[in-house]
Amino acid sequence: MTGVARLLGEVAHIGVDARGGYARPGYGDADRELREWFVGHAQARGLDVHRDRNGIVWAWWRPPGSSGPAVVTGSHLDSVPGGGAYDGPLGVASAIGAIDVMRARGLALQRPIAIAVFPEEEGSRFGLACLGSRLLAGGVQAERALALTDREGDTLAEVLRRDGLDPRHVGRDDETLAGVGCFVELHVEQGRGLVDLGRPVAIGSSILGHGRWRITIDGQGNHAGTTRMSDRRDPMVAAARTVVEIRDLARGIPDARATVGRIEPVPGGTNVIASRVSFWVDARHPDDLVTAALVTSIRDAVTRVAAEEGCAAALQEESLSPTVDFDHGLRDRLRSALPDAPELGTGAGHDAGVLASRIPTAMLFVRNPTGISHSPEELVEDSDADHGAVALADALEAVAGSAADGSI
The missing domain is CATH 3.40.630.10 (Zn peptidases)
Incomplete structure (x- = not known):
């Protein structure tokens, strides 16, 4: 022993x-x-x-x-x-x-x-x-x-x-x-x-090879009860749609992994439409060029989805290991x-x-x-x-x- x-x-x-x-x-x-x-x-x-x-x-x-x-x-x-x-x-x-x-x-x-x-x-x-x-x-x-x-x-x-x-x-x-x-x-x-x-x-x-990227989606904070659904610029909706797209993008690439395990809305109230949502993507693949291509696809997806929801998005690299x-x-x-x-x-x-x-x-x-x-x-x-x-x-x-x- x-x-x-x-x-x-x-x-x-x-x-x-x-x-x-x-x-x-x-x-x-x-x-x-x-x-x-x-x-x-x-x-x-x-x-x-x-x-x-x-x-x-x-x-x-x-x-x-x-x-x-x-x-x-x-x-x-x-x-x-x-x-x-x-x-x-x-x-x-x-x-x-x-x-x-x-x-x-x-x-x-x-x-x-x-x-x-x-x-x-x-x-x-x-x-x-x-x-x-x-x-x-x-x-x-x-x-x-x-x-x-x-x-x-x-x-x-x-x-x-x-x-x-x-x-x-x-x-x-x-x-x-x-x-x-x-x-x-x-x-x-x-x-x-x-x-x-x-x-x-x-x-x-x-x-x-793997890395972490922070995605920030800016929308418009507002009241959950008084704001009509058609008038919203809700970054949480954009984030939710993007998380699903990230999963689907990774599924389409053999041996790729992409995970969203942390999400932070601002201000984070139950009866508040968030003004900003930040979430983190962990992406991995044996080929570093494939990882880079996957992250580019994720950037394109979040930019498109955010615009469709009346929001703006940004992606920032926090770490990258080949x-x-x-x-x-x-x-x-x-x-x-x-x-x-x-x-x-x-x-x-x-x-x-x-x-x-x-x-x-x-x-x-x-x-x-x-x-x-x-x-x-x-x-x-x-x-x-x-x-x-x-x-x-x-x-x-x-x-x-x-x-x-x-x-x-």
Whole structure:
């Protein structure tokens, strides 16, 4: 037993959402409590812990005689609203468990091992997914990131100050990346690939290109009871029609996905015709050109529908991540360590995908028997969690090298 289930049980009460599942937005109270939990376990194991200028928490294990760029693992601790218990925390708990496994084996590793915990991976607070890893890798300009606002109107700069970070030092960090040789992230599978294959663990092959766009439709606010239907310029009607068109557009393209999961009317009164409606589209496809074409079609549709309803519309990109094929050399090392593990692609974004532009990255997926994610129904069996932590230990050893095999 690797103790992963026990570790996750220790945080099962943190950030419980009354609507179901968990709500653990980045830099919030739940996120802070989870960070403290991780730091406590890392320090109890004698790891060297620090938080960098981008808010990433690092825990370093430097076995005697190890040197050179580190082999890094880890994940995130924040969640989407109503999220499951495993998306993120499984990777962090498994990283702790993997270090325990490697220490118990007593091998003399040639390279240091580190665990990284990335903030605001889901983007549920500031709308930009993988915010911590993007800042680290230079995937977003610091000025743009610091100006992002949450639903309360607080900027990232203000939130970082309250969380003990100096916004003046946020941004691309080449010095930290120079100390990272590669990154291997373990994550709960967010689909049914392993269920269908009857396997507990898979090696990641790729991540679908994806992005988020904000659509704003402006109409005319008015009284719900006194305004005749023929006199309305209702942006909610335009938004509703557009959501259906977005679904139909994505259905017409093989392997495309398009989702509207968040909508905000202004002012949001029950007896008020909205003056403005904002909603967010998540679009994905393995071919980045197809994703771009889909978004163009969505822009055309929302412009047309808004005009038909007497409204005006605008579409703004908030984030865009191209399709990622994980490093082939690193995948070869993982395949040698895990010869029975299949390879699977994923439609979900991850910090490993962002970091792939700067360093070799790879992923391991652990079976989710429900095939459901971003939901309280997300699940990992205890035995599979153990399989995952052992597989991660095997993978990290294969990459870090040991005195026994002389690899590096």
